[in-house]
Amino acid sequence: xxSKGFGDSYLAALTPQIRRIxxxxxxxxxxxxxxxxxxAETLEMWRCQGAEVKGDRVYLDGTQLRSxxxxxxxxxxxxxxxxxxxxxxxxxxxxxIFAPVYGAPNVKxxxxxxxxxxxxxxxxxxxxxxxxxSITNTGQMICVMHDVPESERASSMAxxxxxxxxxxxxxxxxxxxxxxxxxxxxxxxTDRTCTPPDWPAxxxxxxxxxxxxxxxxxxxxxxxxHCLRAAAQGGxxxxxxxxxxxxxxxxxxxxxxxxxGYAECLAGMALAQLWQPGTPVVMGLFAAAFSxxxxxxxxxxxxxxxxxxxxxxLARHLGVPVRGDGGVTNALTDDAQAGYEGxxxxxxxxxxGSDFILHAAxxxxxxxxxxxxxFSREASALAQWQxxxxxx
Amino acid sequence: xxSKGFGDSYLAALTPQIRRIxxxxxxxxxxxxxxxxxxAETLEMWRCQGAEVKGDRVYLDGTQLRSxxxxxxxxxxxxxxxxxxxxxxxxxxxxxIFAPVYGAPNVKxxxxxxxxxxxxxxxxxxxxxxxxxSITNTGQMICVMHDVPESERASSMAxxxxxxxxxxxxxxxxxxxxxxxxxxxxxxxTDRTCTPPDWPAxxxxxxxxxxxxxxxxxxxxxxxxHCLRAAAQGGxxxxxxxxxxxxxxxxxxxxxxxxxGYAECLAGMALAQLWQPGTPVVMGLFAAAFSxxxxxxxxxxxxxxxxxxxxxxLARHLGVPVRGDGGVTNALTDDAQAGYEGxxxxxxxxxxGSDFILHAAxxxxxxxxxxxxxFSREASALAQWQxxxxxx
Numbered sequence: 001x002x003s004k005g006f007g008d009s010y011l012a013a014l015t016p017q018i019r020r021i022x023x024x025x026x027x028x029x030x031x032x033x034x035x036x037x038x039x040a041e042t043l044e045m046w047r048c049q050g051a052e053v054k055g056d057r058v059y060l061d062g063t064q065l066r067s068x069x070x071x072x073x074x075x076x077x078x079x080x081x082x083x084x085x086x087x088x089x090x091x092x093x094x095x096x097i098f099a100p101v102y103g104a105p106n107v108k109x110x111x112x113x114x115x116x117x118x119x120x121x122x123x124x125x126x127x128x129x130x131x132x133x134s135i136t137n138t139g140q141m142i143c144v145m146h147d148v149p150e151s152e153r154a155s156s157m158a159x160x161x162x163x164x165x166x167x168x169x170x171x172x173x174x175x176x177x178x179x180x181x182x183x184x185x186x187x188x189x190t191d192r193t194c195t196p197p198d199w200p201a202x203x204x205x206x207x208x209x210x211x212x213x214x215x216x217x218x219x220x221x222x223x224x225x226h227c228l229r230a231a232a233q234g235g236x237x238x239x240x241x242x243x244x245x246x247x248x249x250x251x252x253x254x255x256x257x258x259x260x261g262y263a264e265c266l267a268g269m270a271l272a273q274l275w276q277p278g279t280p281v282v283m284g285l286f287a288a289a290f291s292x293x294x295x296x297x298x299x300x301x302x303x304x305x306x307x308x309x310x311x312x313x314l315a316r317h318l319g320v321p322v323r324g325d326g327g328v329t330n331a332l333t334d335d336a337q338a339g340y341e342g343x344x345x346x347x348x349x350x351x352x353g354s355d356f357i358l359h360a361a362x363x364x365x366x367x368x369x370x371x372x373x374x375f376s377r378e379a380s381a382l383a384q385w386q387x388x389x390x391x392x
Numbered sequence: 393x394x395s396k397g398f399g400d401s402y403l404a405a406l407t408p409q410i411r412r413i414x415x416x417x418x419x420x421x422x423x424x425x426x427x428x429x430x431x432a433e434t435l436e437m438w439r440c441q442g443a444e445v446k447g448d449r450v451y452l453d454g455t456q457l458r459s460x461x462x463x464x465x466x467x468x469x470x471x472x473x474x475x476x477x478x479x480x481x482x483x484x485x486x487x488x489i490f491a492p493v494y495g496a497p498n499v500k501x502x503x504x505x506x507x508x509x510x511x512x513x514x515x516x517x518x519x520x521x522x523x524x525x526s527i528t529n530t531g532q533m534i535c536v537m538h539d540v541p542e543s544e545r546a547s548s549m550a551x552x553x554x555x556x557x558x559x560x561x562x563x564x565x566x567x568x569x570x571x572x573x574x575x576x577x578x579x580x581x582t583d584r585t586c587t588p589p590d591w592p593a594x595x596x597x598x599x600x601x602x603x604x605x606x607x608x609x610x611x612x613x614x615x616x617x618h619c620l621r622a623a624a625q626g627g628x629x630x631x632x633x634x635x636x637x638x639x640x641x642x643x644x645x646x647x648x649x650x651x652x653g654y655a656e657c658l659a660g661m662a663l664a665q666l667w668q669p670g671t672p673v674v675m676g677l678f679a680a681a682f683s684x685x686x687x688x689x690x691x692x693x694x695x696x697x698x699x700x701x702x703x704x705x706l707a708r709h710l711g712v713p714v715r716g717d718g719g720v721t722n723a724l725t726d727d728a729q730a731g732y733e734g735x736x737x738x739x740x741x742x743x744x745g746s747d748f749i750l751h752a753a754x755x756x757x758x759x760x761x762x763x764x765x766x767f768s769r770e771a772s773a774l775a776q777w778q779x780x781x782x783x784x
Contacts, residue, residue, distance in 0.1 A: 009405035010398075302776050336769055339731020347739045377728055384694050 004092060005312060005353010014313045021314060024259035025266065026062030028218070033059040034267045037215075038222035041229065045274055062263070065270040066318060069281075072273040074204035075319050077237065077280040079137070081207075082166035082190050088136055089199070090209075090282065090355050091321045098326065098360035098382055099139035099170065100129050102211065104370035107143050112333075114369065117143030123160045125362070125370065130165035132379035135361060140170035140211070142362065143370050154178035155185060162189045171208035175223060176230035183208060183234050206237040206280050209356070212272075214242045214264040216249040228268060232276035239323050239356065240268035241284030245297045248290040254306045261285040261307075262314055269320065282356050284323035285311035299328040299366055300341025305348035312352040324349025326360030327378050328367065334374040338364065342378065350385060396484060397704060397745010406705045413706060416651035417658065418454030420610070425451040426659045429607075430614035433621065437666055454655070457662040458710060461673075464665040466596035467711050469629065469672040471529070474558035474582050480528055481591070482601075482674065482747050483713045490718065490752035490774055491531035491562065492521050494603065496762035499535050504725070506761065509535030515552045517754070517762060522557035524771035527753055532562035532603070534754065535762050546570035547577060554581045563600035567615060568622035575600060575626050598629040598672050601748070604664075606634045606656035608641040620660060624668035631715050631748065632660035633676030637689045640682040646698045653677040653699075654706055661712065674748050676715035677703035691720040691758055692733025697740035704744040716741025718752030719770050720759065726766040730756065734770065742777065 006014075035056050036042040043053050052059040076091020088097050107121045108114045115121065125142040129135045138161050145153045154172035161169035162185065171186075172178045186207050195205060210231045215221050220228075231238050242261035244250030250257040265283050272279040287307040288297035308324060315322035326349060327342030342363065349357045359367070360382065362375035398406075427448050428434040435445050444451040468483025480489050499513045500506050507513065517534040521527045530553050537545045546564035553561040554577065563578075564570040578599050587597060602623045607613050612620075623630050634653035636642030642649045657675050664671040679699040680689035700716060707714035718741060719734030734755065741749050751759070752774065754767035 007402065007405050010402040013399045013401035334728045336726045336728060336731035336766070339728035339733075340735040340769070340773060341731075343732040343735040344739060347736060347743075351739075351743060374728070377732070381732060 004096070005351065006316065011313055011316055015317075017310070018313055018317050021255070021258045021262055021310065022062065025263040028259060028263045029060040029062045029065070029266070031059075032218060033057040034264065035219040036225055037219060039220075039225040042225045042271065045271065049274065060267060062266060065266040068270045068273050069266070070319050072277040072279075073269060073281050073320050074278065076321060077204035077206065078195065078199055079168040079207065079209065080190065080192050080195070080205055081168045082162070084192070084196055086136070086167045087196055088168055090280070092316065092353070092355065094355070096324070096350065096354060097136050097356045098134055099137040099356070099358050100125065100135060100142045100375065101359045101362040101367065101370045102139055102170075103141050103144070104362070104367060105144045105146075106365070106369040108364060108369050108371040108373070110372050116146045118147045119145045119156055122157060123164060125375070126160045126164045128372065128375055129361070130167060132361070132376070132383075134379050134382035136167060137356075138165050138167050138169040139358070140172065155181050158182040158185045162186065168207065171210040171231065171236060173210050173212065173224070173227045176226045179210065179227055179230050180234065183236060204278060204280055206235060208236045209280070209282065210236060210238045211358075212238045212240050212268060214240075214268060216242055216244045216264060217260060218264060220268065225271075228272055229275045232272045232279040235276070237280030237282070238272055239282040239284050239358070240265055240272065241286060241323060243284070244287045245290040246287050246303065247292060250287055254287065254303050257287040257307055258285065258310050258314070261287065261311070282321045282323050283311070283315040283318065285314065286323075286325055288328075296330075297366060299330050300345045302344070304345060308348045308354070309352050312354060321355040324352065324354025324357040326357050327363050327374065328359050329363065330366050332365055334364065334371055334377065338374060342374075346378070396488070397743065398708065403705055403708055407709075409702070410705055410709050413647070413650045413654055413702065414454065417655040420651060420655045421452040421454045421457070421658070423451075424610060425449045426656065427611040428617055429611060431617040434617045434663065437663065441666065452659060454658060457658040460662045460665050461658070462711050464669040464671075465661060465673050465712050466670065468713060469596035469598065470587065470591055471560040471601065472582065472584050472587070472597055472599050473560045474554070476584070476588055478528070478559045479588055480560055482672070484708065484745070484747065486747070488716070488742065488746060489528050489748045490526055491529040491748070491750050492517065492527060492534045492753050492767065493751045493755040493759065493762045494531055494562075495533050495536070496754070496759060497536045497538075498757070498761040500756060500761050500763040500765070502764050508538045510539045511537045511548055514549060515556060517767070518552045518556045520764065520767055521753070522559060524753070524768070524775075526771050526774035528559060529748075530557050530559050530561040531750070532564065547573050550574040550577045554578065560599065563602040563623065563628060565602050565604065565616070565619045568618045571602065571619055571622050572626065575628060596670060596672055598627060600628045601672070601674065602628060602630045604630045604632050604660060606632075606660060608634055608636045608656060609652060610656060612660065617663075620664055621667045624664045624671040627668070629672030629674070630664055631674040631676050631750070632657055632664065633678060633715060635676070636679045637682040638679050638695065639684060642679055646679065646695050646702075649679040649699055650677065650702050650706070653679065653703070674713045674715050675703070675707040675710065677706065678717055680720075688722075689758060691722050692737045694736070696737060700740045700746070701744050704746060713747040716744065716746025716749040718749050719755050719766070720751055721755065722758050724757055726756065726763055726769065730766060734766075738770070
């Protein structure tokens with residue numbers, strides 16, 4: 001293979017399907033619209049762009065959104081680290097970036113003991129992420145710090161990343177205030193006067209990526225909208241993700257999910273460009289099957305892979321970097337199910353050519369737990385992909 | 393995706409790489425040649441074709457071999473079962489076929505007890521393979537029958553397949569005599585006067601596929617050669633496989649392994665057509681990394697995936713069906729390693745679009761053991777790929 005993931009001619013062959021998804025998304029945007037909840041500033045921005053606004057629902061023109069994104073969002077951008085050796089570039093022509101599980105309330109220790117997340121465990125997990133060369137971004141909220149007051153968690157997490165690693169990490173989306181605090185801490189700790197000499201002089205760059213999720217179906221909550229604006233206007237980047245559960249918060253078919261998720265992503269990524277042209281954005285379109293019987297998502301399912309496959313093609317066609325998901329699984333311990341399901345999700349992200357792979361190490365229990373054992377196993381396995389000649 | 397695995401335009405984009413592998417294989421065939429050991433009839437056949445023969449080494453023309461294969465080998469063919477409901481078609485436009493692990497000396501029971509293979513265990517394993525809808529071919533030598541005299545094993549295995557399942561299975565390559573016995577038993581047990589009405593009237597067909605392995609590097613042993621001839625002249629099919637260990641029986645690089653393995657496959661598949669034009673052949677090109685430290689192959693490695701990827705492209709370019717390998721792993725029990733490594737190999741075979749996937753269920757301990765638990769887990773997981781919309 002001559003490029004990461006899909007080659008140009010393969011993408012060209014997918015064009016008819018991609019166009020159909022785009023058209024279906026455009027129909028959704030125009031006829032159903034997207035809700036932007038409790039954010040007068042966002043509604044006003046859309047009004048200024050000529051969109052029809054009814055209550056908090058905005059009817060959008062997909063062609064216009066794509067034009068805004070293509071005209072402004074960088075096709076690739078740099079993530080500056082605390083030292084140049086750990087700088088990253090995000091995009092099609094650069095290696096995939098791997099970040100740990102994000103958002104686990106619980107932690108499973110080697111030996112099997114399961115604890116609520118804490119500040120001490122968080123710091124151990126950041127040190128673990130730092131120790132694995134394959135984990136190139138130490139992420140964010142690897143576990144929840146239950147023993148730290150909520151108002152202090154964002155800074156406490158940032159402190160851990162800044163003290164224990166020189167790799168790039170991710171910003172806080174707890175609130176715009178917390179985000180600003182983490183951005184300020186990161187800039188204060190990072191004394192980088194030069195960008196790497198092998199980067200283009202005009203390369204887009206930032207230090208922190210922020211996970212901005214829509215609330216499917218077809219909605220954004222106020223905090224996500226305000227964080228999106230704060231990140232863009234603060235000169236930092238966003239991973240704009242639609243994270244659907246098929247049959248619950250998204251259509252039950254993968255084709256339908258792609259159309260809905262792409263519509264949500266378009267709206268969020270265009271909004272970032274409207275707040276600040278040139279904002280680095282990564283598109284994330286993730287769909288888990290949903291078990292109606294157990295009322296929970298099913299991670300590591302082949303449906304997810306099909307959606308990931310087309311999500312990459314959609315993002316390539318749009319010209320923005322794309323997120324993948326790593327070892328997601330419903331397994332309760334790091335067993336054969338965890339290996340197979342998590343591996344299946346990771347392979348889909350790797351083979352499709354995703355640029356930024358979240359949940360690449362440690363995910364257990366449908367994301368409710370981070371496992372030290374699984375973290376090390378997955379990080380070690382990722383190193384195998386760096387063998388020359390390996391399919392990647 | 394519009395077809396199984398690679399689409400036409402993706403394959404077209406790979407053409408330059410495929411041509412380089414073909415050219416390197418042709419250089420090997422012409423300059424180094426292939427040894428055909430202890431088989432005067434094979435050497436005589438090559439002499440009749442105008443090839444230069446020195447001792448048991450034959451110097452071959454790759455272009456000529458490809459011409460023979462393209463002119464005679466079917467692009468797809470049918471496998472007739474004991475009843476029409478289980479008939480299979482092998483080739484690019486048909487679903488992948490899954491067969492169990494092949495050749496395991498030992499058996500691991502649910503609960504963990506590990507036993508030497510036996511006739512009773514073999515029959516249990518055939519029944520298990522029959523019970524899973526995803527396992528569409530019950531294979532061959534799922535375990536070794538240590539308690540049956542060697543001269544009776546082929547017929548005892550065939551008896552198990554014929555009594556306990558109506559699905560197609562694979563033929564014996566213990567010896568040409570054993571092969572003939574199994575072919576005769578299968579034909580006696582299978583009273584199929586009609587081919588399926590939805591098959592082309594002139595569709596190539598057979599009942600049994602036989603696993604004919606070269607002996608890398610660049611050699612075929614007498615028994616493989618005599619079985620190849622017996623299968624072809626008996627009207628049955630062959631999976632002609634080069635099964636290399638990189639750095640031990642093949643070059644250490646995937647590019648080198650592809651050239652050597654393709655050269656071996658070309659010689660074997662062409663020979664089948666020379667013995668009987670139109671013989672159904674499936675091309676298998678498998679390469680495991682080899683640990684110089686532990687002196688054993690490493691299964692489920694990303695290098696294997698890269699080779700599988702190009703093996704499919706080479707076979708598509710040649711116009712023959714292609715073999716993939718399923719859940720191969722070095723794991724000693726069905727743990728996270730087994731799930732991850734085995735899943736990685738299976739995923740490579742599925743995504744590349746392999747037509748016949750061997751070792752699809754039960755493989756453990758680098759192939760030295762078949763596990764009932766892993767068999768069921770893998771067979772169940774394969775059923776997930778049959779969900780509409782799944783990537784396959």
